[in-house]
Amino acid sequence: MKSLFVLVLGNTEVSLIPGISVAGATPELTKLTPPADAEYLFYEKPRIIDAIPVTPEGHPTPAIITKAARELANFSILVVRGGTYLAPLVPHVHISSAVGRDFRREPALPEFGEIIRTAKLLGEELNKTTIEELVIGESTPGGTTTAQAVLWAMGYDARTSSASPENPQSLKEQVIAEGFKRAGIERGQLKDNPLEALRQFGDPMMAAVVGLALGFRKNIVLAGGTQMLAVSALLRAIGEDMSRFMIATTKWVVNDRSATLIETAKEIGIITYAADLDFSKSEFKGLRDYENGYVKEGVGAGGATWLAVKAGFSPEEVSAKVGELYRRLMEMKSP
Amino acid sequence: MKSLFVLVLGNTEVSLIPGISVAGATPELTKLTPPADAEYLFYEKPRIIDAIPVTPEGHPTPAIITKAARELANFSILVVRGGTYLAPLVPHVHISSAVGRDFRREPALPEFGEIIRTAKLLGEELNKTTIEELVIGESTPGGTTTAQAVLWAMGYDARTSSASPENPQSLKEQVIAEGFKRAGIERGQLKDNPLEALRQFGDPMMAAVVGLALGFRKNIVLAGGTQMLAVSALLRAIGEDMSRFMIATTKWVVNDRSATLIETAKEIGIITYAADLDFSKSEFKGLRDYENGYVKEGVGAGGATWLAVKAGFSPEEVSAKVGELYRRLMEMKSP
Numbered sequence: 001m002k003s004l005f006v007l008v009l010g011n012t013e014v015s016l017i018p019g020i021s022v023a024g025a026t027p028e029l030t031k032l033t034p035p036a037d038a039e040y041l042f043y044e045k046p047r048i049i050d051a052i053p054v055t056p057e058g059h060p061t062p063a064i065i066t067k068a069a070r071e072l073a074n075f076s077i078l079v080v081r082g083g084t085y086l087a088p089l090v091p092h093v094h095i096s097s098a099v100g101r102d103f104r105r106e107p108a109l110p111e112f113g114e115i116i117r118t119a120k121l122l123g124e125e126l127n128k129t130t131i132e133e134l135v136i137g138e139s140t141p142g143g144t145t146t147a148q149a150v151l152w153a154m155g156y157d158a159r160t161s162s163a164s165p166e167n168p169q170s171l172k173e174q175v176i177a178e179g180f181k182r183a184g185i186e187r188g189q190l191k192d193n194p195l196e197a198l199r200q201f202g203d204p205m206m207a208a209v210v211g212l213a214l215g216f217r218k219n220i221v222l223a224g225g226t227q228m229l230a231v232s233a234l235l236r237a238i239g240e241d242m243s244r245f246m247i248a249t250t251k252w253v254v255n256d257r258s259a260t261l262i263e264t265a266k267e268i269g270i271i272t273y274a275a276d277l278d279f280s281k282s283e284f285k286g287l288r289d290y291e292n293g294y295v296k297e298g299v300g301a302g303g304a305t306w307l308a309v310k311a312g313f314s315p316e317e318v319s320a321k322v323g324e325l326y327r328r329l330m331e332m333k334s335p
Numbered sequence: 336m337k338s339l340f341v342l343v344l345g346n347t348e349v350s351l352i353p354g355i356s357v358a359g360a361t362p363e364l365t366k367l368t369p370p371a372d373a374e375y376l377f378y379e380k381p382r383i384i385d386a387i388p389v390t391p392e393g394h395p396t397p398a399i400i401t402k403a404a405r406e407l408a409n410f411s412i413l414v415v416r417g418g419t420y421l422a423p424l425v426p427h428v429h430i431s432s433a434v435g436r437d438f439r440r441e442p443a444l445p446e447f448g449e450i451i452r453t454a455k456l457l458g459e460e461l462n463k464t465t466i467e468e469l470v471i472g473e474s475t476p477g478g479t480t481t482a483q484a485v486l487w488a489m490g491y492d493a494r495t496s497s498a499s500p501e502n503p504q505s506l507k508e509q510v511i512a513e514g515f516k517r518a519g520i521e522r523g524q525l526k527d528n529p530l531e532a533l534r535q536f537g538d539p540m541m542a543a544v545v546g547l548a549l550g551f552r553k554n555i556v557l558a559g560g561t562q563m564l565a566v567s568a569l570l571r572a573i574g575e576d577m578s579r580f581m582i583a584t585t586k587w588v589v590n591d592r593s594a595t596l597i598e599t600a601k602e603i604g605i606i607t608y609a610a611d612l613d614f615s616k617s618e619f620k621g622l623r624d625y626e627n628g629y630v631k632e633g634v635g636a637g638g639a640t641w642l643a644v645k646a647g648f649s650p651e652e653v654s655a656k657v658g659e660l661y662r663r664l665m666e667m668k669s670p
Contacts, residue, residue: 002465042456076463087429091457094422094429121377122426128411130337130465 002132003307005075005223006212007041007066007139007300009034009092010082010205012100012108015142019171022055022164023141023298029053030141035088037063037139037299038079041070045332047089052329055163055294059286060326062298065250065277066137068321069304073311075135080122080212082138083115083204095119095211100146100203103179108146112199115207116214123215134216135248135307137223137300140205147230149176149201154233155188156267160226161259165293169258176201194237206231213240221246222270223303225253225296226261232270248273249302252290275305276315277322284326337467338642340410340558341547342376342401342474342635344369344427345417345540347435347443350477354506357390357499358476358633364388365476370423372398372474372634373414376405380667382424387664390498390629394621395661397633400585400612401472403656404639408646410470415457415547417473418450418539430454430546435481435538438514443481447534450542451549458550469551470583470642472558472635475540482565484511484536489568490523491602495561496594500628504593511536529572541566548575556581557605558638560588560631561596567605583608584637587625610640611650612657619661 015021015030024030033053036046040063046052053061070077079092083099095118098111109115126134140146144160151158159169180186183200190197198206209231213220222228228247236242247270253261254274265272279287290296305318350356350365359365368388371381375398381387388396405412414427418434430453433446444450461469475481479495486493494504515521518535525532533541544566548555557563563582571577582605588596589609600607614622625631640653 001463004464074463076460078460081429091428091430091453091460093426094416095426118426125411125413125426128336128409129339130467 001075002130003075003135004126004131005077005300005304005307006080006134006136007038007077008080008082008136008205008208009038009084009088010138010140010143010203011084012140012142012146012203013102014100014145017175019168020145020175021141023053025054025056031085033141034084034139035086037061038088038092039090041067041077042090048086059289059294062295062301064322064325065301065318066299066304068325069308069318072313072317072321073308075307080208082208093122095208096204098204103149103201104175104182107200109199109202109204109207112195112202112207115204116211119208119211120215123212127216127218133219133221134212135221135223135300135303136209136212137303138205138209138227139299140203140227143203143205143227145172145175146201146203147227148172149179150197150206150230151233151264152176152187153185153190153197153201154194154237155191156233156264158229158260158264159258161253161256161261161296163295163298167258194234198234206234210234219244221248221303221306223248223300225249226259229261229264229268232268236268242269246271246273248306250275250277250297252296256293256296273302273306275302277305277319279319282323284323287322287326336410337465338410339461339466339469340412340635340639340642341415341469341471342373342412343415343417343471343540343543344373344419344423345435345473345475345478345538346419347475347477347481347538348437349435349480352510354503355480355510356476358388360389360391366420368476369419369474370421372396373423373427374425376402376412377425383421394624394629397630397636399657399660400636400653401634401639403660404643404653406656407648407652408643410642415543417543428457430543431539433539438484438536439510439517442535444534444537444539444542447530447537447542450539451546454543454546455550458547462551462553468554468556469547470556470558470635470638471544471547472638473540473544473562474634475538475562478538478540478562480507480510481536481538482562483507484514485532485541485565486568486599487511487522488520488525488532488536489529489572490526491568491599493564493595493599494593496588496591496596496631498630498633502593529569533569541569545569554579556583556638556641558583558635560584561594564596564599564603567603571603577604581606581608583641585610585612585632587631591628591631608637608641610637612640612654614654617658619658622657622661
């Protein structure tokens, strides 16, 4: 296959704020979610912890979609540690171990320049190979809040999605307001200063994806929901031509009325693909609840589905394979 | 380009034995040689230390040949940390931070299984891409001693080369004899137990390359001198068909009468390419001395030259480019 799926892992202290992120059973466990997601793609279950990441209510990580699409389409995965607390126990490209700081107290990412430069070197090396397309997914608990902060700082009137059916918009907005106050900026003030928006409010995933995109000059699919809007906005403001980029996400993000994916994508000038996955008939409540607004996206689920579709599989087949994988997990739990 | 150059970094405590290795200005500095070699391929000079690796007498690392070939042929490099004291400050795939132990005192590599398994996963991912060939080089100070120990344990009557014109064969043989005594084995006793030879006497580079080769099922060029004989012997004993493998090294290794590259390669059944580099007319003594038996090979110099030759450049052009790079280094030293 001429596409390479790249999974960029990031952490930010923002995920530790109670109520911000459900990408982990507890705020503390969100630290483990990025490496556990990466490991689950390679093994029957993660190694760093003995179970797949779940929401506090037990909904499975969207890595299960990515893994299902990969079992069908057999695409190649390169895991990249953009900046996490812990290294995943799979082969991975080390870019940084810096995690994003809580931007209410201090600038989020003083290391943004080094992360961009290092990731750009990786992008340049990949660019010289016969690989024609990168599909870049991410696992970054708390990342929709950093994304919304970056978008607001750059003047976009965006609301980002959430892995919870009750998008904690008021909490997000309060956290962002505190960050803007700490940094002494107004909404839109960093319109022409994307790197300062990244430094003040971003996360290492964003910096790593920006760097990869600066180095890899062919087609890039940004596989994610509203977090990838922030990356797109940064790339556009840096001067990248958006025509070689595309966002691939899921219908659950596109249909989320608490968020503004389509509107903001149009504003940025990037086209969007939405994977038509359907878990409504699943026998498992953990999956059916995706239809009720739980989880929605992550770990490049939409982009992985897109690769499966390009390889000739239908979204229905991906959905069915997700059910199989979930059954395997359930059987492991109750031997 | 359909080839990918992979540089595997390894360390072994054996390089700290005085007189064993000249892949560093002092035994202690050999710890820094693998990351510094990797960094020099990406930057004008290493970052972990402010100068390129040199022998105690000041001869430059063979990374200068790899870098020269790359400046001509523009091939893509993937750095892999097989097992080193320190991480290189370039994007690199993390496999392990285990270094080989001094086999006179204890088994060298209890972690061999984990390194092989993790590297195999990386090989499998690369195998799914459009990359058709891996050219695998290495930087492993002390590695010719571990290589000779592994070959002897497996019954090959091999002498490995050295980066010194006076190959310290008697010291190597004494160290190996102590290791065999500690392990309670005779020469040839591990003929049918390659993994035990690797565990007792090997280094993490060997384990990582074996793993890569088990995962990547297309053509593999083992870019190195006598160290790659040990890898070849391991692969053959594990049951790999040698016809998809080739050794690419330099004429300096092939012409080294203190070593047995051609004889041992024939015994193993692997074909060999020897890059016809010529530094005899260089204006720099540090390079001319390559013709007198200094350095000879490393950092995949022969394999990198082979990639340049495949891309239409002559060994003379590579040699000339090495001179240019050396001049640049000299000019940086005396501003």
